[in-house]
Amino acid sequence: MEKKQTIKGIANSLIEEFSTHLRGEIIQASDPEYQDARKVYNAMIDKHPGMIVRCVDVADVIACVxxxxxxxxLVAIRGGGHNGGGLGLCEDGLVIDLSGLKSVRVNLADQTVRVGGGNLWGEVDHATHPFGxxxxxxxxSTTGVGGLTLGGGVGHLSRKYGLTIDNLLEADMVLADGSFVAVNKNQNEDLFWAIRGGGGNFGVITSFKFQAHPVSTVIGGPTLWPIEKTEEIMSWYHDFILNAPDDLNGFIATMIIPGPPFPEELHNKMFCGIVWCYTGDPSEFDKLFQEVRDKNPLFEHVGEMPYPSIQTLFDGLMPSGMQWYWRADFFNDINKEARAVHLKYGSSIPTPLSQMHLYPISGAASRVGNEDTPWAYRDAKYTGVIVGVDPDPKNAEKITQWCKDYWEALHPYxxxxxxxxxxxxxxxxxxQASYKHNYNRLSEIKKRHDPNNFFRVNQNIKPKA
Known part of the structure; x- marks a missing residue:
């Protein structure tokens, strides 16, 4: 009798026949590279796919679909492997690994960038920076282009140039029926709307085309205040950042300084911090930033740097392979009750890498309509995330509980x-709450292009009944 594989009982002969349609490689549990191949950024995720296919071109992706x-x-799509919930993997099924689909091409004529579905953001920055x-x-910078883009994309340039999805011009996709389509404002417009925030629900993106912007050198870095000043700094920050010019971005955090490159006297102490990024005229910065300095930060390390440097500022502290637990919400303000919660839980951070961030959604990111993309919280002022992080699996429960407790206390606000x-x-x-009034439209588009919910290992939008 023919030997069967664990992946849904599929015969060897069928897998061998499948391999003839691929340039990439099939990795199964019996292969020596399997254990490494199934690792993702979050080491708390421990899934065992039946098969991982490392695609090298669009034809491989079509064959896999x-x-x-x-x-x-059951099929999962893996881009950079950064997803907190480990949605780039699945149990027993097929993982379509896009890490071999890498290319970055800069078009100087219209300042656009074509990026492969498997690229990481650091690779994009490396390619675009020489052109300013x-x-x-x-x-x-180790975040995958695909996952971050399809969910929205909040970061250092959000107030100046909007979310990543606001700069997405086009994508190439493989749909659930194996067809290959281009999506943009003139072709497959429903899909173009849906992928700008609707996640990996609609197909496999094999390449993205983005609008790039003139950014070369920025002025950025952290300012820190003792954790006891959290309520005061958050109250001031809320008014300051809402009224700041778009050129200035700063996300606020409760955090511990874990070690180098920060000075030794700061190590293992808790802080309320703000990480700044300024894209405007350098000669105007000191005047603009004086109000920040008037708040007497205990530590300031803000200066000129190439844009890729601010994108890699935390890479060394956050390498792949640590335990992560995430919870998040949107916020319209940072009211008195919320500030008290931040002080309480910011004063009891369980491990040096665990932290809370509030990213502003003001400026350019707020000037897109709530229905223009599926990203339905343009009128919120912040997206907040709480992360429990530690290299030691023994601390997984501790960081998870702190994260959940912090979120439960903050969620009412x-x-x-x-x-x-x-x-x-x-x-x-x-x-559904993440899409609010846009969920119904997404569900209809899902039914049109993926009626059987083939792409369901994601934050799943179910096809309209």
Missing amino acids: NFGRENNL LAVPAGII SSGGAYSNFMMDEGQERV
């Missing part, structure tokens, strides 16, 4: 929704 559909397999250009992204890029597996109600 067709094979998964024809054999009724940047695409708005997040704050960690939120605007009720979740940012999909900062979600774990939190259930359908939270997914």
Whole structure:
């Protein structure tokens, strides 16, 4: 009798026949590279796919989609592997790994950038920086382009140039039926609307085309205040950042300084911090920033740097392979009650890398309509994320509980929704809350292009009944 594989009982002969349609490689549990291949950024995720296919071109992706559909397999799409909930993997099914689809091409004529579905943001920054250009992204350069883009993309340039989705001009996609389409404002407009915030629900993106912007050198870095000043600094910050010019971005945090490159006297102490990024005229910065300095930060390390440097500022502190637990919300303000919660939980951070961030959604990011993209919280003032982080699996429960407790205490002061890029597996109600009034339209588009919910290992939008 023919030997069967663990992946849904699919015969070896079928897998061997499948491999003839691929340039990339198939990795199964019996292969020596399997354990490394199934690792993702969050080491708290421990899933065992039946098969991982490392695609090298669009034809490989099409073959994988067709094979998964024809054999009724659970399929996950892996870009950079950064997703907090580990949605780039699945148990027992097929993982379509896009890490071989890498290319970055800068078009100077119209300042656009074509990026492969498997690229990381640091690779994009590396390619665009010599031309004095940047695409708005997040704050960690090892993040995958695909995952961050499809969920929204909040980062250092959000107030100046909007979210990443606001700068997405076009994408190439493989749909659930194996067809290959271009989506933009003139072609497959429904899909173009849906992928700008609707996550990986609608297909596999094999390449993205972005609008880049003139960004070369920025003025940035952190200012820190003792944690006891959290309420005072947050109250001041709320008014300051809302009225600041778009050129100035700053996200506020409760955090511990874990070690170098910060001075030794700061190590293992708790702070309320703000990480700044200024893209404007350097000669205007000191005047603008004087109000910050008037708040007497205990520590300031703000200066000129190439844009890729601010994007990599935290890479060394946050390498792949640590334990992560995420919770998130949107907020309309930082009221007195919320500030008290931040002080309480910011004063009891369980491990040196655990922290809370509030990213402003003012400036350019707020000037897009709530229906222009699925990203339904343009009128919120912040997206907030709480992360429990530690290298030691023994601390997984401790960081998870702190994160949950912080979120539970803060959630009553939120605007009720979740940012999909900062979600774990939190259930359908939270997914719907993240899209509010846009969920119904997304569900209709899902039914049109993926009626059987083939792409369901994600923050899932169910096809309209």
